[in-house]
Amino acid sequence: SYVLTQPPSVSVAPGQTARITCGGNNIGSKSVHWYQQKPGQAPVLVVYDDSDRPSGIPERFSGSNSGNTATLTISRVEAGDEADYYCQVWDSSSDHLFGGGTKLTVL
Amino acid sequence: QITLKESGPTLVKPTQTLTLTCTFSGFSLSTSGVGVGWIRQPPGKALEWLALIYWDDDKRYSPSLKSRLTITKDTSKNQVVLTMTNMDPVDTATYYCAHRRRSSWPKYGSFFDYWGQGTLVTVSS
Numbered sequence: 001s002y003v004l005t006q007p008p009s010v011s012v013a014p015g016q017t018a019r020i021t022c023g024g025n026n027i028g029s030k031s032v033h034w035y036q037q038k039p040g041q042a043p044v045l046v047v048y049d050d051s052d053r054p055s056g057i058p059e060r061f062s063g064s065n066s067g068n069t070a071t072l073t074i075s076r077v078e079a080g081d082e083a084d085y086y087c088q089v090w091d092s093s094s095d096h097l098f099g100g101g102t103k104l105t106v107l
Numbered sequence: 108q109i110t111l112k113e114s115g116p117t118l119v120k121p122t123q124t125l126t127l128t129c130t131f132s133g134f135s136l137s138t139s140g141v142g143v144g145w146i147r148q149p150p151g152k153a154l155e156w157l158a159l160i161y162w163d164d165d166k167r168y169s170p171s172l173k174s175r176l177t178i179t180k181d182t183s184k185n186q187v188v189l190t191m192t193n194m195d196p197v198d199t200a201t202y203y204c205a206h207r208r209r210s211s212w213p214k215y216g217s218f219f220d221y222w223g224q225g226t227l228v229t230v231s232s
Contacts, residue, residue, distance in 0.1 A: 001170065031216035035154075042203060042222040043154065049214045086154050090216035095167050096144065096156040 002091040004099035011105045018074040022087030032070040038083045082106045109133035111223035129187040129204030142207030143187040147200040201225040
Protein backbone atom coordinates (compact mmCIF):
# COMPACT_ATOMS: atom_id res chain seq x y z
CA SER A 1 0.00 0.00 0.00
CA TYR A 2 1.04 3.58 -0.58
CA VAL A 3 2.61 5.56 2.27
CA LEU A 4 2.80 9.33 2.81
CA THR A 5 5.55 10.61 5.09
CA GLN A 6 5.46 14.02 6.79
CA PRO A 7 7.85 15.48 9.37
CA PRO A 8 6.17 15.54 12.79
CA SER A 9 6.98 19.17 13.37
CA VAL A 10 8.21 22.34 11.68
CA SER A 11 9.06 25.58 13.47
CA VAL A 12 9.35 29.03 11.93
CA ALA A 13 9.56 32.61 13.10
CA PRO A 14 6.81 35.08 12.20
CA GLY A 15 7.35 36.64 8.80
CA GLN A 16 9.52 33.80 7.58
CA THR A 17 8.70 31.00 5.16
CA ALA A 18 7.54 27.57 6.30
CA ARG A 19 7.94 24.52 4.11
CA ILE A 20 6.13 21.31 4.98
CA THR A 21 6.99 18.24 2.98
CA CYS A 22 5.03 15.13 2.07
CA GLY A 23 7.03 12.21 0.77
CA GLY A 24 5.81 9.26 -1.26
CA ASN A 25 7.01 6.96 -4.01
CA ASN A 26 6.73 8.93 -7.26
CA ILE A 27 4.26 11.28 -5.59
CA GLY A 28 4.88 13.70 -8.46
CA SER A 29 2.60 11.51 -10.57
CA LYS A 30 -0.30 12.02 -8.18
CA SER A 31 -2.44 14.99 -7.22
CA VAL A 32 -1.63 16.18 -3.70
CA HIS A 33 -3.99 18.08 -1.45
CA TRP A 34 -3.28 19.89 1.82
CA TYR A 35 -5.44 20.55 4.87
CA GLN A 36 -4.99 22.85 7.84
CA GLN A 37 -6.43 21.83 11.19
CA LYS A 38 -6.48 24.05 14.23
CA PRO A 39 -7.16 22.62 17.71
CA GLY A 40 -10.76 21.58 18.20
CA GLN A 41 -11.71 22.37 14.61
CA ALA A 42 -12.42 20.38 11.48
CA PRO A 43 -9.76 20.30 8.75
CA VAL A 44 -9.82 23.04 6.13
CA LEU A 45 -8.62 22.54 2.57
CA VAL A 46 -5.83 25.02 1.81
CA VAL A 47 -4.31 23.62 -1.39
CA TYR A 48 -5.69 21.11 -3.91
CA ASP A 49 -4.37 19.51 -7.07
CA ASP A 50 -0.77 20.22 -6.03
CA SER A 51 -0.93 24.00 -6.25
CA ASP A 52 -4.46 25.37 -6.53
CA ARG A 53 -6.03 27.39 -3.73
CA PRO A 54 -9.70 27.32 -2.75
CA SER A 55 -11.39 30.68 -2.62
CA GLY A 56 -10.70 32.47 0.62
CA ILE A 57 -7.28 30.93 1.18
CA PRO A 58 -4.51 33.56 1.23
CA GLU A 59 -1.95 33.64 -1.57
CA ARG A 60 0.67 33.03 1.11
CA PHE A 61 -0.25 29.36 0.86
CA SER A 62 1.21 27.58 -2.15
CA GLY A 63 2.08 24.05 -3.15
CA SER A 64 4.42 22.15 -5.42
CA ASN A 65 4.90 18.51 -6.29
CA SER A 66 7.71 16.74 -8.09
CA GLY A 67 9.55 13.46 -7.92
CA ASN A 68 9.10 11.88 -4.50
CA THR A 69 8.20 15.04 -2.57
CA ALA A 70 5.29 17.43 -2.42
CA THR A 71 5.69 20.68 -0.51
CA LEU A 72 3.30 23.11 1.12
CA THR A 73 4.88 26.54 1.39
CA ILE A 74 3.53 29.22 3.70
CA SER A 75 5.08 32.63 3.08
CA ARG A 76 5.17 35.47 5.60
CA VAL A 77 4.03 33.14 8.37
CA GLU A 78 1.61 34.58 10.91
CA ALA A 79 0.75 33.41 14.41
CA GLY A 80 -2.65 32.34 13.10
CA ASP A 81 -1.01 29.79 10.79
CA GLU A 82 -0.02 27.66 13.76
CA ALA A 83 -1.84 24.39 13.19
CA ASP A 84 -1.51 20.79 12.08
CA TYR A 85 -1.14 20.26 8.34
CA TYR A 86 -2.01 17.07 6.48
CA CYS A 87 -1.28 16.01 2.93
CA GLN A 88 -3.65 13.66 1.08
CA VAL A 89 -3.65 11.73 -2.17
CA TRP A 90 -5.79 9.24 -4.00
CA ASP A 91 -4.07 5.96 -4.80
CA SER A 92 -5.43 2.94 -6.60
CA SER A 93 -4.41 0.56 -3.80
CA SER A 94 -5.15 2.69 -0.75
CA ASP A 95 -7.91 4.88 -2.21
CA HIS A 96 -7.92 8.13 -0.18
CA LEU A 97 -4.85 8.41 2.01
CA PHE A 98 -3.64 11.00 4.52
CA GLY A 99 -0.14 11.69 5.71
CA GLY A 100 0.71 11.53 9.39
CA GLY A 101 0.46 15.29 9.83
CA THR A 102 2.92 18.06 10.64
CA LYS A 103 2.58 20.44 13.57
CA LEU A 104 3.57 23.95 12.54
CA THR A 105 4.84 26.03 15.43
CA VAL A 106 5.23 29.79 15.03
CA LEU A 107 8.03 30.84 17.35
CA GLN B 108 -23.54 26.83 0.32
CA ILE B 109 -22.46 23.31 1.17
CA THR B 110 -22.84 22.13 4.75
CA LEU B 111 -22.52 18.72 6.38
CA LYS B 112 -23.32 17.59 9.90
CA GLU B 113 -22.62 14.32 11.64
CA SER B 114 -24.95 12.76 14.19
CA GLY B 115 -24.97 9.61 16.23
CA PRO B 116 -24.13 8.23 19.67
CA THR B 117 -21.36 9.77 21.70
CA LEU B 118 -20.75 6.58 23.67
CA VAL B 119 -20.80 2.96 22.53
CA LYS B 120 -19.80 -0.20 24.31
CA PRO B 121 -17.12 -2.58 23.05
CA THR B 122 -18.43 -5.11 20.49
CA GLN B 123 -21.41 -2.91 19.65
CA THR B 124 -22.14 -1.52 16.20
CA LEU B 125 -21.76 2.21 15.59
CA THR B 126 -24.18 3.97 13.26
CA LEU B 127 -23.41 7.52 12.19
CA THR B 128 -25.48 9.75 9.95
CA CYS B 129 -24.21 12.59 7.79
CA THR B 130 -26.92 15.09 6.84
CA PHE B 131 -25.90 17.52 4.14
CA SER B 132 -27.23 20.44 2.13
CA GLY B 133 -26.11 22.52 -0.82
CA PHE B 134 -25.53 19.62 -3.20
CA SER B 135 -27.20 16.45 -4.43
CA LEU B 136 -25.73 12.98 -4.16
CA SER B 137 -27.46 12.12 -7.41
CA THR B 138 -25.30 14.56 -9.38
CA SER B 139 -22.55 12.98 -11.46
CA GLY B 140 -19.13 13.11 -9.82
CA VAL B 141 -20.37 13.82 -6.32
CA GLY B 142 -19.26 11.78 -3.33
CA VAL B 143 -19.43 11.85 0.45
CA GLY B 144 -16.69 10.38 2.58
CA TRP B 145 -16.04 9.55 6.22
CA ILE B 146 -12.77 10.33 7.95
CA ARG B 147 -11.87 9.80 11.61
CA GLN B 148 -9.27 11.16 13.99
CA PRO B 149 -8.37 9.53 17.32
CA PRO B 150 -7.51 12.06 20.02
CA GLY B 151 -4.09 13.55 19.33
CA LYS B 152 -3.58 11.44 16.21
CA ALA B 153 -3.74 11.79 12.45
CA LEU B 154 -6.67 11.76 10.07
CA GLU B 155 -7.71 8.37 8.73
CA TRP B 156 -9.96 7.91 5.70
CA LEU B 157 -12.67 5.30 6.26
CA ALA B 158 -15.14 5.12 3.39
CA LEU B 159 -16.69 6.98 0.49
CA ILE B 160 -19.90 6.64 -1.50
CA TYR B 161 -20.36 8.06 -4.97
CA TRP B 162 -23.37 9.43 -6.80
CA ASP B 163 -23.70 6.17 -8.73
CA ASP B 164 -23.73 4.12 -5.47
CA ASP B 165 -20.14 2.95 -5.96
CA LYS B 166 -18.68 2.38 -2.51
CA ARG B 167 -15.05 2.37 -1.41
CA TYR B 168 -13.58 1.36 1.93
CA SER B 169 -10.30 1.59 3.76
CA PRO B 170 -8.55 -1.73 3.11
CA SER B 171 -7.70 -2.13 6.81
CA LEU B 172 -11.30 -1.62 7.98
CA LYS B 173 -13.28 -2.91 5.02
CA SER B 174 -14.69 -5.94 6.84
CA ARG B 175 -16.25 -3.74 9.53
CA LEU B 176 -17.65 -0.86 7.48
CA THR B 177 -20.80 -0.28 5.48
CA ILE B 178 -21.71 3.00 3.81
CA THR B 179 -25.12 3.78 2.34
CA LYS B 180 -26.96 6.79 1.04
CA ASP B 181 -30.50 8.11 1.05
CA THR B 182 -30.60 10.65 -1.73
CA SER B 183 -34.13 11.79 -0.94
CA LYS B 184 -33.12 12.67 2.62
CA ASN B 185 -29.68 14.05 1.72
CA GLN B 186 -28.08 11.62 4.12
CA VAL B 187 -25.18 9.20 4.17
CA VAL B 188 -24.95 6.51 6.86
CA LEU B 189 -21.81 4.75 8.05
CA THR B 190 -21.95 1.64 10.19
CA MET B 191 -18.93 0.14 11.91
CA THR B 192 -19.23 -3.22 13.60
CA ASN B 193 -17.43 -4.71 16.58
CA MET B 194 -16.36 -1.41 18.11
CA ASP B 195 -13.25 -1.34 20.28
CA PRO B 196 -11.74 1.33 22.54
CA VAL B 197 -9.13 2.01 19.84
CA ASP B 198 -12.00 3.22 17.64
CA THR B 199 -12.52 6.17 19.98
CA ALA B 200 -12.21 9.16 17.68
CA THR B 201 -13.84 12.21 16.17
CA TYR B 202 -15.68 11.10 13.06
CA TYR B 203 -16.07 13.54 10.17
CA CYS B 204 -18.08 13.40 6.99
CA ALA B 205 -16.94 15.44 4.02
CA HIS B 206 -17.92 16.39 0.47
CA ARG B 207 -15.69 14.83 -2.12
CA ARG B 208 -14.58 16.80 -5.17
CA ARG B 209 -12.91 15.37 -8.22
CA SER B 210 -9.52 16.68 -9.30
CA SER B 211 -9.53 18.84 -12.41
CA TRP B 212 -8.39 17.36 -15.70
CA PRO B 213 -5.67 16.36 -16.53
CA LYS B 214 -5.02 15.58 -12.88
CA TYR B 215 -6.53 12.41 -11.46
CA GLY B 216 -7.74 12.01 -7.93
CA SER B 217 -10.11 13.54 -5.45
CA PHE B 218 -10.16 15.49 -2.22
CA PHE B 219 -12.51 16.83 0.45
CA ASP B 220 -13.46 20.47 0.11
CA TYR B 221 -16.19 20.74 2.74
CA TRP B 222 -16.20 19.05 6.11
CA GLY B 223 -18.69 18.62 8.90
CA GLN B 224 -17.85 19.74 12.42
CA GLY B 225 -17.19 16.17 13.52
CA THR B 226 -18.67 14.06 16.27
CA LEU B 227 -16.66 12.48 19.07
CA VAL B 228 -17.42 8.82 19.65
CA THR B 229 -16.06 7.16 22.76
CA VAL B 230 -15.90 3.39 23.05
CA SER B 231 -16.00 2.27 26.64
CA SER B 232 -17.82 -0.20 28.82
